[in-house]
Amino acid sequence: MMNRVREYRKLNKLSQFELAEAIGVARQTINLIENDKYNPSLKLCILLAETLGTDLNTLFWKVGETDEE
Amino acid sequence: MKNKEGILMKIMRYSFSIRGVLDEHNLQVVNRIATNGFMYLWIYTAVANIVMLFLPEAMITHSFTIGFVFINILVGFGGVSMYMSHQISKMKLNYQEVSKDEYPNAVRRAYRHGAWWGLLYGIYVYLITAPFNGFASWFTIGLTLFIIIVSWTSDTQREIGHIVKIH
Structure with missing residues (x-):
């Protein structure tokens, strides 16, 4: 699963540590998600989308899918 | 997002110096390490006790039994503790930010x-x-x-x- 967490986190002027604190996860987990090394649960995806002020479809998509699809 | 920690998790957290937030990812890692540790212990317990059952009675002296208990502590407790500590260190779960x-x-x-x-x-x-x-x-x-x-x-x-x- 690909994501735009890093992009939206920077748009929101948040550091990895601040985002992790806001949603109650470890900073390493945010780092793993941003580097596509960990697929978060739906609950965490929703929390991330809410905290970053966006929706799930914008933030996450399947590998191989593009915006046009 | 924080999960409620049970008593076993608290013991594990304190014994193996697991620091920081135990979120879903870290919990998955800890569960994997704990499952591996349990399986090693399970196999060792089965093998050691079965071997002990089939040993001739003349061999099982008092000092032999004490030796068996010491080896059990060394392998069962020490070995599994070392494995868990090593894995937790490797995954950097004992780092506190x-x-x-x-x-x-x-x-x-x-x-x-x-x-x-x-x-x-x-x-x-x-x-x-x-x-x-x-x-x-x-x-x-x-x-x-x-x-x-x-x-x-x-x-x-x-x-x-x-x-x-x-x-």
Whole structure:
């Protein structure tokens, strides 16, 4: 699963540590998600989308899918 | 997002110095390590006890039984503890990320953790040496105090080394 967490986190002027604190996860987990090394649960995806002020479809998509699809 | 921790998780967290937030990813890692540790222990327990069952009666002397118990402690407890500690270190679950303001508190916690471990190791060494050297002998008391101080300082040093300041 690909994501735009890093992009939206920077748009929101948040550091990895601040985002992790806001949603109650470890900073390493945010780092793993941003580097596509960990697929978060739906609950965490929703929390991330809410905290970053966006929706799930914008933030996450399947590998191989593009915006046009 | 924080999960409620059960008593076993709290024991594991304290025994293996798991620091920081146990979120879904870290919980998955801890569960994997714990499952592996349990499986090693399960296989060892089965093999060791089955072998013991089939040994000739003449071989099972008192000293042999004590040796069997010591090997069980060494392999079962020590081996699995070493495996778990190594894996937790490898996954950096024993690293604690704190802000500049929280650093002094984290250091104090490290001292307390070290003191607890020093005390536990001290009790362990005392219980092992006291039956052979006397419960109030200078050697037993001296060795126990030495182990307490060495364990306290080494554990505290390791714990402080695992505190990462985030700016």
